Amino acid sequence: MSARDLSVLLSVILIVAMLIIPFPSWLLSILILINITLALLVLLTSMNMQEPLQFSIFPALLLLLTLFRLGLNVSTTRSILTNGEAGGVVETFGTFVVGGKVVVGLVVFLILIIIQFIVITKGAERVSEVAARFTLDAMPGKQMSIDADLNAGMISEHEARERREKIGREADFYGSMDGASKFVKGDAIAGIIIVIINLIFGIIIGMTDQGLSIGEASMRYSLLTVGDGIVSQIPALLISTATGIVVTRAASEGNLGSDITSQLFAYPQMLYVAGGTIFLLGLLTPIHDLLTIPIAALLVFGGYSFSKVPLPNKNELQEIEEDMESNEMKSPESVVNLLTVDPIEFEFGYGLIPLADTNQGGDLLDRIVMIRKQLAIELGLVIPVVRIRDNIQLKPNEYRLKIKGNEMARGELLLDHYLAMSPGMEDESVQGIDTVEPSFGLPAKWITEEMKEKAEIFGYTVVDPPSVVSTHITEVIKANAHELLGRQETKQLIDHLKESYPILADEVTPNPLSIGEIQKILSKLLKENISIRNLPIIFETIADYGKVTSDTDILAEYVRQALARQITGQYAQQGDTLRVVTLSGRVEKIIADGIQQTEHGNYLSLDPSVSQGILEAVASQAEQLSLMEQTPIVLCSPAVRMYVRQLTERYFPHIPILSYNELEANVEVQSVGVVNVE
Numbered sequence: 001m002s003a004r005d006l007s008v009l010l011s012v013i014l015i016v017a018m019l020i021i022p023f024p025s026w027l028l029s030i031l032i033l034i035n036i037t038l039a040l041l042v043l044l045t046s047m048n049m050q051e052p053l054q055f056s057i058f059p060a061l062l063l064l065l066t067l068f069r070l071g072l073n074v075s076t077t078r079s080i081l082t083n084g085e086a087g088g089v090v091e092t093f094g095t096f097v098v099g100g101k102v103v104v105g106l107v108v109f110l111i112l113i114i115i116q117f118i119v120i121t122k123g124a125e126r127v128s129e130v131a132a133r134f135t136l137d138a139m140p141g142k143q144m145s146i147d148a149d150l151n152a153g154m155i156s157e158h159e160a161r162e163r164r165e166k167i168g169r170e171a172d173f174y175g176s177m178d179g180a181s182k183f184v185k186g187d188a189i190a191g192i193i194i195v196i197i198n199l200i201f202g203i204i205i206g207m208t209d210q211g212l213s214i215g216e217a218s219m220r221y222s223l224l225t226v227g228d229g230i231v232s233q234i235p236a237l238l239i240s241t242a243t244g245i246v247v248t249r250a251a252s253e254g255n256l257g258s259d260i261t262s263q264l265f266a267y268p269q270m271l272y273v274a275g276g277t278i279f280l281l282g283l284l285t286p287i288h289d290l291l292t293i294p295i296a297a298l299l300v301f302g303g304y305s306f307s308k309v310p311l312p313n314k315n316e317l318q319e320i321e322e323d324m325e326s327n328e329m330k331s332p333e334s335v336v337n338l339l340t341v342d343p344i345e346f347e348f349g350y351g352l353i354p355l356a357d358t359n360q361g362g363d364l365l366d367r368i369v370m371i372r373k374q375l376a377i378e379l380g381l382v383i384p385v386v387r388i389r390d391n392i393q394l395k396p397n398e399y400r401l402k403i404k405g406n407e408m409a410r411g412e413l414l415l416d417h418y419l420a421m422s423p424g425m426e427d428e429s430v431q432g433i434d435t436v437e438p439s440f441g442l443p444a445k446w447i448t449e450e451m452k453e454k455a456e457i458f459g460y461t462v463v464d465p466p467s468v469v470s471t472h473i474t475e476v477i478k479a480n481a482h483e484l485l486g487r488q489e490t491k492q493l494i495d496h497l498k499e500s501y502p503i504l505a506d507e508v509t510p511n512p513l514s515i516g517e518i519q520k521i522l523s524k525l526l527k528e529n530i531s532i533r534n535l536p537i538i539f540e541t542i543a544d545y546g547k548v549t550s551d552t553d554i555l556a557e558y559v560r561q562a563l564a565r566q567i568t569g570q571y572a573q574q575g576d577t578l579r580v581v582t583l584s585g586r587v588e589k590i591i592a593d594g595i596q597q598t599e600h601g602n603y604l605s606l607d608p609s610v611s612q613g614i615l616e617a618v619a620s621q622a623e624q625l626s627l628m629e630q631t632p633i634v635l636c637s638p639a640v641r642m643y644v645r646q647l648t649e650r651y652f653p654h655i656p657i658l659s660y661n662e663l664e665a666n667v668e669v670q671s672v673g674v675v676n677v678e
Contacts, residue, residue: 012064018071022078029087031072032231038065039235039242046242052177053169058246059176065239066187069232073194076228080198081205084220086228093227109226112233113192142167148358148365150385157385177246191233198225271303341405343384343484346473351396352413355466356388364388367470375474379481379526380533382489386473399469401476403483409476411438413465417446423459430455438468439475479653482527490519497535508539512546513555524556528645528656530563530570537562551601557642561661568664571633571656577668580635580658581621583644584676587614591640591647604643613677615651621673622655628672633658635669 049055076086143164150160202221206212275296282292354360372383394400400410420430421437421444432445447455452462498505509518522532532538541562545555560567572578594606622632634657636644641659648655663669
């Protein structure tokens with residue numbers, strides 16, 4: 001335990017001891033001076049902080065100081081009623097500060113109580129309550145603002161995390177201050193009660209135990225009581241003032257001293273007006289001129305001094321900003337920054353600005369946040385921040401999506417229309433602008449709002465423009481998720497796995513597989529639309545077979561087989577039935593015979609005419625299933641699955657290629673077609 005921690009613990013033990021053990025008067029005097037010092041230190045700290053969170057310990061500190069002050073009150077009360085004294089500090093405040101006059105002391109004490117209880121404490125309590133309420137109410141809006149800045153690329157993930165933590169700490173702080181202000185209020189009430197008790201029972205004890213007359217007892221115990229009350233209320237008043245300063249510092253950017261001097265004297269001409277007013281007050285009233293003239297002269301001199309300080313005008317500020325920007329452009333760092341390629345960029349023409357402008361009702365930023373969350377659940381991959389910007393080179397209603405600087409999709413929206421997709425049987429009465437649905441390539445029409453209800457009646461699927469573009473973004477990112485998974489992203493996934501499965505992660509990397517090899521395996525899974533969210537199973541499989549082979553293609557096949565339940569649930573339709581297209585024995589033999597083994601790995605080598613025949617057969621079966629509104633799935637043996645995928649992925653990237661080992665035993669497989677060649 002450090003010396004600081006030990007000192008705090010000893011201080012708490014001292015407070016408990018003051019409530020139980022009688023302290024000598026000299027020790028009480030030292031503790032009273034320490035109490036005043038701590039209160040002054042808290043006040044000065046609250047004046048010099050720039051934001052409330054810089055003094056986040058204040059609510060807990062306020063409770064400890066209040067308890068310390070009440071412990072002192074108990075000790076001084078015990079000493080006053082027992083010995084008729086409470087140390088030199090209390091006696092000094094009772095005689096010297098109030099001139100030895102009980103009535104004056106009581107009046108001063110009551111004034112301090114009124115200032116603290118009615119003015120400062122009441123105001124601080126109200127400000128704390130309102131600040132806590134408004135801070136909690138503003139939390140959702142602040143969180144959305146952070147997400148919007150994150151999606152727009154204005155801040156990084158680390159900065160967003162820090163801002164979210166700061167918002168949470170602010171809510172906790174103001175909630176704590178709301179409760180802590182009740183301690184100050186209770187302390188003021190306790191001070192009044194303690195003074196009354198000391199006064200009444202001191203006189204009684206002085207008359208009964210010490211044989212003093214009522215006048216002597218009143219004089220002696222009244223002065224001690226008043227001194228004790230004042231010496232305890234001065235630090236209490238300082239703490240209450242500090243409480244008010246802390247809870248009212250929300251809108252400031254500097255410390256209290258700089259804010260007062262910069263804002264109060266921001267208009268030097270007002271000092272001339274104030275000086276003239278004070279001068280006229282001395283001239284037209286019986287107030288002596290020797291009092292008003294020096295003050296008026298000081299105000300006029302201050303106005304003259306502040307007005308001589310040059311303030312940069314708007315043109316100068318603009319020139320300074322332009323110079324700074326010019327210098328930044330000339331610096332070598334600015335050229336280096338141009339080399340950065342955003343992982344995902346969404347660009348749109350000026351006609352689509354309302355999509356992203358929250359002031360015009362646009363919710364594209366919120367939709368992209370939801371897309372990233374949805375894809376994290378579906379794919380197990382944290383999608384990078386989507387950079388959103390307008391591009392005047394595009395058509396007004398055009399947009400495009402770029403991944404790592406390459407255009408992946410392009411589309412066009414009509415914001416004042418709806419996209420209606422045909423149910424199969426089109427109705428001529430539904431009029432609109434013919435187009436193609438961008439996500440799946442379905443025939444569609446842009447229809448007006450007046451035509452929307454009619455289209456829905458005839459079975460059309462009607463979608464608003466924001467939903468069209470968000471669906472398009474989702475599908476494009478899903479189709480290219482394997483390109484977004486690099487070594488850095490893989491390292492983040494491994495670090496996340498280590499938090500729950502440290503032994504498993506250490507068994508796989510850096511031995512026997514490097515991060516790059518793990519990235520290749522995960523990328524192969526994502527390329528075939530297999531979620532990598534279940535990392536424990538994936539790493540268990542890699543740990544089992546990674547010592548046997550380092551071929552990432554073969555390891556990916558083993559992982560697919562380990563994910564059989566997930567793959568079966570992904571593709572099984574109508575309960576436990578899976579409709580597939582199988583490969584004939586001839587085709588599987590042709591592919592197996594065409595596998596070439598080299599020291600750099602295996603690859604498929606077929607005669608071009610044979611490859612063309614297999615691809616045409618696959619295309620024929622896929623077309624027949626599409627006419628039956630069924631999704632084509634090709635099923636083959638585990639030994640050739642990888643090579644069938646290599647053969648078909650360029651021409652049919654969306655057709656799943658499954659092996660028998662990737663299906664659960666309880667699923668019913670129904671063959672609806674066979675791929676065969678002559």
